[in-house]
Amino acid sequence: MKKITWKLMKMLPYRRPLVRCLGKTIVPGLAALFILALALPGGPSDPVDPAKLPPPADQKGLTYEKDIRPIFEQSCLKCHGPEKQKGKLRLDSLAAALKGGDVGKVIEKGNSAKSVLVHFVARLNEDDAMPPKNGGKPLTKDQVGLIRAWIDQGAK
Numbered sequence: 139m140k141k142i143t144w145k146l147m148k149m150l151p152y153r154r155p156l157v158r159c160l161g162k163t164i165v166p167g168l169a170a171l172f173i174l175a176l177a178l179p180g181g182p183s184d185p186v187d188p189a190k191l192p193p194p195a196d197q198k199g200l201t202y203e204k205d206i207r208p209i210f211e212q213s214c215l216k217c218h219g220p221e222k223q224k225g226k227l228r229l230d231s232l233a234a235a236l237k238g239g240d241v242g243k244v245i246e247k248g249n250s251a252k253s254v255l256v257h258f259v260a261r262l263n264e265d266d267a268m269p270p271k272n273g274g275k276p277l278t279k280d281q282v283g284l285i286r287a288w289i290d291q292g293a294k
């Protein structure tokens with residue numbers, strides 16, 4: 139089979155330019171696919187099924203100072219506070235929390251289902267779970283629900 143193809147190739151008048159031309163499209167094409175394959179899976183921007191997140195709490199009038207900071211203080215600030223800023227993220231003030239970290243914004247005001255911080259504390263994926271394994275007690279479903287409701291209400 140190989141020999142036959144080779145013979146056919148030899149018969150083509152512009153064999154070499156043809157091969158070169160194929161090389162020019164196939165090689166960069168494969169390279170692009172390879173880069174895509176590397177870039178697409180993994181990473182915190184992975185699609186998350188919002189149906190798997192704990193539901194937002196019913197509580198109204200939630201604020202960072204009154205309702206959310208205490209949760210962060212208990213579970214997050216030792217790594218995201220004045221001493222350490224893992225992932226360049228601080229959660230010890232509302233402004234810092236809204237600013238985000240290495241991956242950019244982690245809170246999408248008004249949309250908790252799309253907020254990376256919510257995905258992480260809901261632990262849908264143990265590799266992107268906060269606090270990390272052995273880094274403290276996971277948040278309860280009620281705490282995640284409270285954070286969700288706070289973000290849905292505009293993260294004030």
Ligand code: HEC
Pocket residue numbers: 210213214215216217218224225226227238239240241242244254255258259268269270272273274277
């Ligand atoms: C024991 C340390 C530790 C604790 C406690 C902790 N984190 Fe983290 N956090 C990390 C580390 C380390 C990273 C960086 C991970 C990486 O870059 O791969 C990170 C990254 C993050 C990020 C992504 C930031 C970015 O832009 O890259 C978010 C969001 C986050 N943490 C939220 C939280 C929340 C919310 C809590 C508390 C419920 C928490 N973390 C508790 C260690 C911690």
